[in-house]
Amino acid sequence: MDQSGTYIYGVVPEDIEIDEKAQGVADAPVLSIKHGKIAALVSDIGMTRPLGTPQDLRAHEQLLNATAAEVPVLPIRFGAVLADRDAVIEEFLAPFHDEFVAALSELDGRAQYVIKGRFVEDRVLGEILAENPEAAQLRDDIRALPEDASRDHRIRLGEIINQSIEAKRDADTAAMWDEVEPVSVMAAVRPPSHELDAVHLAVLVENSRQHELEQAVESLGRKWADQVELRLMGPMAPYDFIVSQDQDAE
């Protein structure tokens, strides 16, 4: 007989209803396991199958995002599996019941959004050449030299560009922070995930202020129209705003 386990997505208030069609990892139906005032969103998972395909990641994310759009949810990092459903209560929900209740009440009516901006490469490179005479000179030198002889110049030029992009990223991140912070409960800067990232911010926002957030992001987006490709993602579960015990110590 195949061994199976219980995959956990997140913790929600006890009184939620799950859409019968909700599918989790490996297309398994999603269930809730209730304990006191809280419930864990789970699904059964066979243990013969490795976990972590793109489909698995999307299933985890989509279930939590759909949930977060409706109710507060404490998202669990991808990949948590317990031995069985009893273990979910005995080892997870029961011992930390009050802590989870408190966090859920703090998250009530709030959801996370992520703002991600990326520099339009040609545009930002053009700006840097215009702003930095050394960069412009290096570019001219490189064009005049055979490729073999220009390696040092190219490295130096790339270094200047990288530093300039970092400075622009800091400035744009600060500008976006100033724009969205007033309409947010909390905000957090995420590290860049790409060398051309302009902005990478997570914000926790009251559901009633979602429209204000969109307007704030769009107003800066219009200003940056040709320079930065901007995306606003969410609502999603508050991944960036919950800290578990051990993480606090990091």
Added chain:
Amino acid sequence: MTVQPVGSRPGGGVQNRSSGGGSLADVIDTILDKGLVIDAYVSVSLIGIEILSIDARIVIASVDTYLRFAEATNRLDLTKSKPGLPDVVAGAMGGGAAPEPPQVEQVEQVKDRSSLEAAGDKLNDFADGREHAVPRQSRQES
């Protein structure tokens, strides 16, 4: 547990407003790097399911990055992209030259907690075709 930012510090029009998450790369940024870590709560360890996992990435500049930037700069047609050129001109040219699509970050997988095997192949399925990124794994959780 507390509700607080995980590491906070202040440091074009919105292209698309996706409901929920974005690309798979965005998903990875979020659900593999963030969220409650259940092992912090559960003393009895997770059962031994094989987890394909990848760690968070941060961008670390390297000589490769520099050379790539230099190459992109060299290719740049300054008559089109130079700031100061009246926007009207670009507009009159039918919106100007379309910028290259942004390059999506590449994903690098490392072994995480639990026994991880064979993570690379599957994850590379979607990382393929994305070039020029300079990801480095970092922050192994401990």
